Amino acid sequence: MPYVNTNPYITLSQLTAAIQGTIRNAFSGKSFWVVADITGHSYYPAKGFHFFDLVEKDPQTHQLTAKVQANAWSQGTLRIKEFERATGQRFGNDLHVLIKVAVEYHPLYGLKLSLQDIDTSFTKGQLEQQKQATLLRLVTECGDIVRKTADGYHTRNKSLQLQSVIQRIAVITSSSAAGFGDFKKSLKDNIHGYTFYMDNYFTTVQGEANVAQVCAQLDAIKASGKIYDTVVIIRGGGAQTDLLLFEKFEIGKAVAGFPIPIIAGIGHEINETITDLMAHTSVKTPTMAAEMIITHNRSFEDALLKEQRNIIIRMQQTVSGRQQQLTSLHAHIVNRSRDLLSGYKEGLSQCRQTIPQSARHLLLKQRSGMAQLSGQLLAKPGQVTASRLQELIHIRQNIQSFARKLLQQQQQELQHHATVIRILSPAALLKKGFAMVYHNGKVVTGASSLSTGDTITVQLADAAVHATITSKTIIDGNESDI
Amino acid sequence: METSLTYEAAYKELQEIAREIETESVSVDVLAARVKRASELITFCQTRLRATEAEVENIIQQMEHKTI
């Protein structure tokens, strides 16, 4: 049966025109900030066009949930260049971005999103987040070689002491890199004429995929058995972007734990990569790395020359100091010797003075002692005899007077006795009128033996009378008692 | 001069000499010798900084002959 078109129809172009009209009606003059990942990116430098897909993935399943083709024409490409400069990140696959797009429909090419602007801060934040995650991982997983400190990160490599002179250098770089050329030239042409020995360990230093290569070259350096003063990592120059390689955990770890001090001269201006943070020293460009090495060596030479000057000055000071010491010692010995001699002279002359003086004095004293003694001896004997004579005279007087006195006294006593006897003699008594009465030839002292008629003789001074007693009266009074 | 002499050792020795002289713990008897040694050390370092490896070797040879 012949095909009969019973359904009414329009042409595709009519349809696409309708779609285009609808979309234009809906989206014309509008633009949208969209968050999406980039895939399938391609860039045509000649035209300055970017073609890429914007996709969205399910966070859990990672299944695509949306996908739209996108492009960037001259205006968008300009924005992208600014973005790359600002972030240090190449616009390309796997980049998570916030972009401003306009929705366009073309009957021939279909639905496309046209990039009008790209949010630099958003990507920077993204990169920073990734970087912080990597750093956290380094600190947690490689705690023995990486440590967070108040002002950054401390690594084993940082703790290594640079040699006083850096002469033996291992360079990790790309052979074709312009930065390597700059580095070599700077070292070679140094104004001080320092010599350097350089071994090149070539690798690709761009693209995240080359992490293993860089790590392998580090291992090769270690395995070489040569002694290097430093390892210099130089990126090949060119675009300021594509630093993601140096943000990688593996490289960070290898650099942090490397036994030779690493100088990173990766060449960027924006911010330091993880490699920079982990390396011993980090400079902005390969030329600066060379300059740093030359300056380092120069400072050693300066130190040497400073010591040399010190030694020269001190040596001269020492010699002149010794000279002074010697001179002063010399003067001292001379002066003291003279003093000593004059002191001895003084002592001697004093002896010479005092001895005669003392001797004369001694003799004088003896002489005066002698004079005194002889004076005593002259005067005293006369006194002795005179006093003896006096004694004699005195004793003679005594004898005379006492002999006379004795005789006188004897005379008086004798006189006294004579007087007493004279007074008491009977003759004296009779003269005074007393009489003695005799009876029968005996002296009568009481009347008891006498009686009346008895004859008694009374003796008087001049005669004796005889009487007879005629009466007798007893006297009882004492009136005449003497 | 010792072949194993490093820049560090040379510098250290130099400092030691400077310190000795400064503290006058070096006697006049060895003063000249010390200065000579310092001179050699500096020469050694400076030469080594600039010369090629072969030249350095040569200098070391000469130094050894002199000092013995």
Next chain:
Amino acid sequence: METSLTYEAAYKELQEIAREIETESVSVDVLAARVKRASELITFCQTRLRATEAEVENIIQQMEHKTI
């Protein structure tokens, strides 16, 4: 003078003599001998010092020629 005498030993002896003379512990009997000895020691020390000075100066000259 003894060939084995060092500057240091000579200087020490010199100081000893100076101290002796200072403290008057040296008698007239030995004073001349001591002063003579001191004179010899000073001469010795000065000779040594000058030799050292010359030597040092020489080394310094060489060093300066090299480094400039």
Next chain:
Amino acid sequence: METSLTYEAAYKELQEIAREIETESVSVDVLAARVKRASELITFCQTRLRATEAEVENIIQQMEHKTI
């Protein structure tokens, strides 16, 4: 009177007689005899005393003549 009588003995006897008389222990009978004896003794003593006196005075005179 006894030729052997001394002044001392005479004087002693005299004193004895004087004491007897004074104490009235002698009777009038013997008093006269005692007084007689006493009188004799006094005479003796006085004679002696005068003789001695004369002699002593004589010696003294001589002494004074000599020493003056």
Next chain:
Amino acid sequence: METSLTYEAAYKELQEIAREIETESVSVDVLAARVKRASELITFCQTRLRATEAEVENIIQQMEHKTI
């Protein structure tokens, strides 16, 4: 005078004599001898002292000629 006599010993003896005479602990019997001895010792000491002085001065002169 003894040949072995030293200035020191002589001076000591001299001082001893001076002290003895001064304190008058020396008798007249030996004074002259002591003074004589002192005189000899002084002569000895002076001779010695002058000789030493001359010698020392000579050495000092030589030293100064040398050092200037």
Next chain:
Amino acid sequence: METSLTYEAAYKELQEIAREIETESVSVDVLAARVKRASELITFCQTRLRATEAEVENIIQQMEHKTI
């Protein structure tokens, strides 16, 4: 008078006699004899004293002649 008598002994005896007479312990019988003895002793002592005096004076005279 005894030839062996000394001044000292004589004077002592004299003092003894004086004391006896003073204390009246000498009897009249011997008084004259004692005084006589005293007189003799005094004469003896005086003689001696004068002799000594003269002798001493003589010695002193000689001394003074010498010393003046």
Next chain:
Amino acid sequence: METSLTYEAAYKELQEIAREIETESVSVDVLAARVKRASELITFCQTRLRATEAEVENIIQQMEHKTI
């Protein structure tokens, strides 16, 4: 006088005699003898003293002549 007598001994004896006479503890019997001895001792001492004086003075003169 004894030949072995020293001034010292003589002076001492003299002092002893002076003291005896001074205190009158010397008897008249020996006084003259003592004074005589003293006189001799004085003579001796003075002689000695003069001799010593002369000798000492002589030595002193010589000393002074020498040293001036």
